[in-house]
Amino acid sequence: MKNNESQSEKTAREAREKRRNRDEKLQVPFHFADRLNVAIKAKGSAICVGLDPRLEQVPSFIKEKQAKLHENPMTIAAESILEFNKGIIDAVADLVPVVKPQVAFYEQYGYEGMRAYEETLWYARDKGLLTIADIKRGDIGSTAEAYAKAFLGKVDLFGKEVFSFDADAVTVSPYLGYDGIKPFMTEARKHGKGVFILVKTSNVSSADLQDLQIKEGNTIYEVMAQFVESWGADDLGKDGYSLVGAVVGATFPDQARELRKMMPNNIFLVPGYGAQGGTATDVAACFNKDGLGAVINSSRGITFAWESSDIFTEKDYAEAARAAVMGMKRDLDGVLK
Amino acid sequence: MKNNESQSEKTAREAREKRRNRDEKLQVPFHFADRLNVAIKAKGSAICVGLDPRLEQVPSFIKEKQAKLHENPMTIAAESILEFNKGIIDAVADLVPVVKPQVAFYEQYGYEGMRAYEETLWYARDKGLLTIADIKRGDIGSTAEAYAKAFLGKVDLFGKEVFSFDADAVTVSPYLGYDGIKPFMTEARKHGKGVFILVKTSNVSSADLQDLQIKEGNTIYEVMAQFVESWGADDLGKDGYSLVGAVVGATFPDQARELRKMMPNNIFLVPGYGAQGGTATDVAACFNKDGLGAVINSSRGITFAWESSDIFTEKDYAEAARAAVMGMKRDLDGVLK
Numbered sequence: 001m002k003n004n005e006s007q008s009e010k011t012a013r014e015a016r017e018k019r020r021n022r023d024e025k026l027q028v029p030f031h032f033a034d035r036l037n038v039a040i041k042a043k044g045s046a047i048c049v050g051l052d053p054r055l056e057q058v059p060s061f062i063k064e065k066q067a068k069l070h071e072n073p074m075t076i077a078a079e080s081i082l083e084f085n086k087g088i089i090d091a092v093a094d095l096v097p098v099v100k101p102q103v104a105f106y107e108q109y110g111y112e113g114m115r116a117y118e119e120t121l122w123y124a125r126d127k128g129l130l131t132i133a134d135i136k137r138g139d140i141g142s143t144a145e146a147y148a149k150a151f152l153g154k155v156d157l158f159g160k161e162v163f164s165f166d167a168d169a170v171t172v173s174p175y176l177g178y179d180g181i182k183p184f185m186t187e188a189r190k191h192g193k194g195v196f197i198l199v200k201t202s203n204v205s206s207a208d209l210q211d212l213q214i215k216e217g218n219t220i221y222e223v224m225a226q227f228v229e230s231w232g233a234d235d236l237g238k239d240g241y242s243l244v245g246a247v248v249g250a251t252f253p254d255q256a257r258e259l260r261k262m263m264p265n266n267i268f269l270v271p272g273y274g275a276q277g278g279t280a281t282d283v284a285a286c287f288n289k290d291g292l293g294a295v296i297n298s299s300r301g302i303t304f305a306w307e308s309s310d311i312f313t314e315k316d317y318a319e320a321a322r323a324a325v326m327g328m329k330r331d332l333d334g335v336l337k
Numbered sequence: 338m339k340n341n342e343s344q345s346e347k348t349a350r351e352a353r354e355k356r357r358n359r360d361e362k363l364q365v366p367f368h369f370a371d372r373l374n375v376a377i378k379a380k381g382s383a384i385c386v387g388l389d390p391r392l393e394q395v396p397s398f399i400k401e402k403q404a405k406l407h408e409n410p411m412t413i414a415a416e417s418i419l420e421f422n423k424g425i426i427d428a429v430a431d432l433v434p435v436v437k438p439q440v441a442f443y444e445q446y447g448y449e450g451m452r453a454y455e456e457t458l459w460y461a462r463d464k465g466l467l468t469i470a471d472i473k474r475g476d477i478g479s480t481a482e483a484y485a486k487a488f489l490g491k492v493d494l495f496g497k498e499v500f501s502f503d504a505d506a507v508t509v510s511p512y513l514g515y516d517g518i519k520p521f522m523t524e525a526r527k528h529g530k531g532v533f534i535l536v537k538t539s540n541v542s543s544a545d546l547q548d549l550q551i552k553e554g555n556t557i558y559e560v561m562a563q564f565v566e567s568w569g570a571d572d573l574g575k576d577g578y579s580l581v582g583a584v585v586g587a588t589f590p591d592q593a594r595e596l597r598k599m600m601p602n603n604i605f606l607v608p609g610y611g612a613q614g615g616t617a618t619d620v621a622a623c624f625n626k627d628g629l630g631a632v633i634n635s636s637r638g639i640t641f642a643w644e645s646s647d648i649f650t651e652k653d654y655a656e657a658a659r660a661a662v663m664g665m666k667r668d669l670d671g672v673l674k
Contacts, residue, residue: 005408013409052480056493063495071342072350073494074501104476104483108492110501111452118447138510139441139473140540140608143389146441155445156393157410158400164411164447173475175512176538177545201513203477208514212560213552220557223549271477 016122020163024191031237032169032194033245033267037292039097039130045329046287048132048269049092049321050299051101051120053081055109057304059314078112081105084317085120088303091318093127095325098168100132100269100297121167130168132269136198138173138180145183152195153187169194171247171269174224181231185244189235194243194267197231199224199259202249202272221255225262232266239292242266248286250278250296257285260293268294274301274328284335291336298328353459357500361528368574369506369531370582370604374629376434376467382666383624385469385606386429386658387636388438388457390418392446394641396651415449418442421654422457425640428655430464432662435505437469437606437634458504467505469606473535475510475517482520489532490524506531508584508606511561518568522581526572531580531604534568536561536596539586539609558592562599569603576629579603585623587615587633594622597630605631611638611665621672628673635665 005013027035040046055063058080066079089099106117124131137147151170154161172184174197184195200210200221210221218226225246232244242265248256250272260268268286272278273296286294306312306320342350364372377383392400395417403416426436443454458468474484488507491498509521511534521532537547537558547558555563562583569581579602585593587609597605605623609615610633623631642661643649649657 005412010408055495067495071347073497073499075342077492077494102476102480102483104474104480104487107451107487108483108501110455110487111448113487114444114451115448136474136476136510137441138512139439140538140613143439143441146439146445150441150444150447150450155414157414158404160410162410164445173473173510173512175475175510175535175546176540177542177547179540179542198512201477203513203516205514205516208564209512209557209560210514212557215550215552215554217552220546220549224546227545 030192033241034237087318133167253282367529370578371574424655470504
């Protein structure tokens with residue numbers, strides 16, 4: 001391994017740590033749901049931009065530029081993704097409250113990819129965006145604690161507590177039950193962060209397990225909704241929303257309507273709008289009467305909007321993403337009035 | 338980002354790629370279950386060593402050495418973990434068929450940690466060990482595909498297919514149903530690799546979801562066992578075992594006995610022995626009559642054996658691990674005869 005840090009890298013790392021520690025002290029309101037709601041109101045939209053960069057779809061001018069700067073193909077891939085993300089973030093930062101990078105698309109490129117993941121989270125934070133690390137982790141207690149510290153909390157480095165990936169929220173998978181969730185809630189509470197638990201996912205075979213009916217008559221996703229509601233009940237912010245949220249797919253609007261009633265105080269993270277088939281009418285059921293309670297994610301439909309456009313070329317990918325966000329905003333506003 | 342690759346790094350990377358491509362062509366038998374069974378027979382043990390390095394428990398002489406070599410605390414942490422792992426791997430490579438690094442303990446240290454993860458997998462492979470990446474990933478189809486390529490298959494890098502983390506098997510979480518599992522099976526089939534699906538985990542609150550009884554009378558973990566059996570039925574190796582296995586905790590021996598009958602052709606990855614409370618008698622139920630069908634994992638009980646020893650000091654942590662493996666082998670042999 002080559003790892004000797006240069007003086008400029010050291011200076012940058014220390015400045016970042018210092019700034020982050022100051023920000024943490026100033027962060028008001030501190031509760032995740034309040035922070036998210038403030039951001040939603042400020043931006044006038046509940047849109048979450050999914051940053052799921054597929055290398056083959058990243059504009060070639062970016063890849064060509066990075067290929068001139070680096071030799072290792074993994075590095076070229078990771079740097080291309082990062083540059084692409086920065087363009088998207090710059091283009092949408094004033095329009096949306098939150099972005100959600102899906103970690104699988106970064107892990108593909110090994111540790112170089114994970115460096116791009118970390119830098120993407122930092123860059124988004126610098127531009128005033130909240131971040132949801134879409135990691136869907138879930139494990140036994142001691143392991144979940146390690147994940148929770150990695151993505152939400154601080155890691156003990158020889159007696160000094162340091163943020164690692166430092167997202168504002170994570171997605172978590174509930175197969176292992178409460179002791180796999182609790183460590184995430186602990187870190188979330190400590191650092192004004194949030195946890196979105198998978199309840200009803202947007203994919204077709206979500207039915208395999210989630211739609212099974214238990215003896216008492218409920219489906220598994222309904223049981224999970226009860227868990228989410230009760231696990232999050234003690235951690236409400238000023239607006240009455242919990243730091244524990246739920247992932248509820250836009251592709252199942254009837255279930256979403258029912259789940260909205262079952263979890264009135266939990267924010268929904270809603271994937272499945274756009275490319276996966278969910279419409280504005282479908283996602284309308286995910287909001288409460290106060291106009292809050294949901295963030296609607298779109299990934300490919302925004303980040304690769306230029307591909308299905310007659311107006312934009314790959315050079316204008318960021319502008320195309322901005323236009324797509326504005327279109328999505330109009331679309332959602334139309335059904336939410 | 339600093340990323341310009343030095344000439345020696347480039348040479349090392351290319352040599353590794355070349356060797357790996359040659360190995361892949363020579364890899365006989367190619368089916369994962371056969372490869373695992375050959376290794377189990379050769380080593381005379383079905384022990385899996387869990388590499389879950391907890392920095393605070395890594396011997397201080399390692400950390401002090403790395404602190405002299407590097408400046409960034411994350412790098413020191415990652416390098417310490419890697420050196421620790423190498424010591425363990427060297428000490429146990431002739432005794433066990435497989436190691437299982439749990440990715441959470443590496444992700445804690447950001448991309449530097451993930452570099453240590455990658456290097457650990459490579460080092461273990463070089464020492465003739467199979468590797469299980471304990472990642473418990475699970476997502477919708479297109480995302481699961483990215484994970485599957487990252488950890489089992491090859492990633493497309495500008496037209497060239499390259500292995501990324503390149504483990505021999507992964508653990509996968511089933512909450513999203515079959516379309517979240519299928520991409521892992523596809524990559525496993527292509528590259529002689531395996532997939533272990535969570536069925537009944539070793540933690541106390543595994544009951545929250547996994548023990549729920551569905552209308553038809555089965556529990557969720559039994560439903561999952563039926564899925565695992567049927568999903569893996571078409572991919573059997575010479576010994577009759579599937580490339581799709583199941584995670585079944587040692588802490589629930591009655592359920593393990595029942596699950597063994599339900600999934601006769603699926604290899605069990607069994608966590609929970611030792612530190613978590615599972616005994617040799619408990620895990621005996623996980624094996625078939627042919628003496629195969631299970632690998633028993635122990636993590637802390639082996640890697641940090643020196644801590645609970647009167648004979649070994651931290652300097653001898655690797656020797657202590659070796660002794661712990663031999664003790665575990667005697668323990669298992671005692672009940673498997």
